[in-house]
Amino acid sequence: MLMKKQLKPRIASLVLALSCGGASGLALADADPIKGQQTSAMCIACHQADGNGKSNAGAESWPRLAGLNAEYIEKQLRDFRGGLRQSATMMPFANMLTEQQIKNVSAYYAQLTPTHTEAVSLTDEQQALGKRLAVRGDWDRYIPACNSCHGPDAAGVGKSFPELAGQHSDYIRQQLHAWKNGSRSNDPNNLMLAVAKRMTEQDIDAVALWLAKQPIK
Ligand code: HEC
Numbered sequence: 001m002l003m004k005k006q007l008k009p010r011i012a013s014l015v016l017a018l019s020c021g022g023a024s025g026l027a028l029a030d031a032d033p034i035k036g037q038q039t040s041a042m043c044i045a046c047h048q049a050d051g052n053g054k055s056n057a058g059a060e061s062w063p064r065l066a067g068l069n070a071e072y073i074e075k076q077l078r079d080f081r082g083g084l085r086q087s088a089t090m091m092p093f094a095n096m097l098t099e100q101q102i103k104n105v106s107a108y109y110a111q112l113t114p115t116h117t118e119a120v121s122l123t124d125e126q127q128a129l130g131k132r133l134a135v136r137g138d139w140d141r142y143i144p145a146c147n148s149c150h151g152p153d154a155a156g157v158g159k160s161f162p163e164l165a166g167q168h169s170d171y172i173r174q175q176l177h178a179w180k181n182g183s184r185s186n187d188p189n190n191l192m193l194a195v196a197k198r199m200t201e202q203d204i205d206a207v208a209l210w211l212a213k214q215p216i217k
């Protein structure tokens with residue numbers, strides 16, 4: 001009698017977990033980058049076959065995913081789904097993925113080799129301003145150095161602070177605007193909003209170009 005009573009709710013929760021596409025309640029398999037490559041067929045039109053994305057001057061740019069931290073990529077895909085990060089372009093693709101596919105495709109992109117695909121040119125003034133903001137910040141205006149969070153050489157730190165060196169300049173610019181206008185609000189403790197809201201257009205241009213030009217570590 002006792003067994004039967006205990007069994008029922010367990011079966012009920014198993015059925016529930018399965019009907020939710022297996023995402024909740026059931027353990028996921030280890031990330032499989034080979035399966036992730038199959039899933040990436042949906043992504044290459046924009047993020048490109050080598051994962052290095054593309055700048056589309058004047059239009060929405062496609063960020064480089066190659067070499068980014070796998071857990072950072074996973075988080076972004078979940079944030080697009082959940083609307084903390086709004087993108088009419090990315091949301092439908094994020095919505096198509098199961099939790100297992102998110103893990104697989106993120107592991108796949110993390111192990112691709114990042115390269116520069118954008119020819120960046122800066123004025124001397126932009127070079128000086130971009131470097132100053134990235135390396136030292138501007139304490140008179142309460143702007144901390146980008147590298148204090150994003151790591152020496154803006155090479156990224158763990159799963160929380162993404163690599164910025166060698167990312168597309170238009171994309172970096174778009175993200176700084178997204179924090180300012182509220183369409184991206186997925187940063188823990190509003191860390192990036194606090195930075196972006198103090199930046200002028202001139203700052204944003206200079207730092208985006210400077211970071212895009214830095215060597216990828
Ligand atoms: C139609 C073009 C397009 C397709 C297809 C596409 N993406 Fe994107 N992706 C974008 C754009 C544009 C952005 C930048 C969105 C924004 O402004 O926030 C982006 C952003 C991302 C980001 C955030 C990167 C970062 O540095 O934070 C991830 C992760 C991502 N895409 C993964 C994928 C995956 C995985 C697929 C395939 C399942 C995919 N995308 C398919 C256009 C696309």
Ligand code: HEC
Nearest residue numbers: 133144145146149160161162172175186187191192195207
């Ligand atoms: C106090 C810590 C902190 C500082 C300082 C900081 N960032 Fe960030 N930044 C973050 C965090 C955290 C994220 C990831 C947010 C998330 O989880 O999506 C981020 C993400 C970004 C992204 C998105 C990258 C991508 O792949 O989508 C850009 C662009 C960016 N930061 C630019 C800058 C620039 C430029 C500066 C300096 C002017 C700067 N950040 C300073 C914490 C910081």
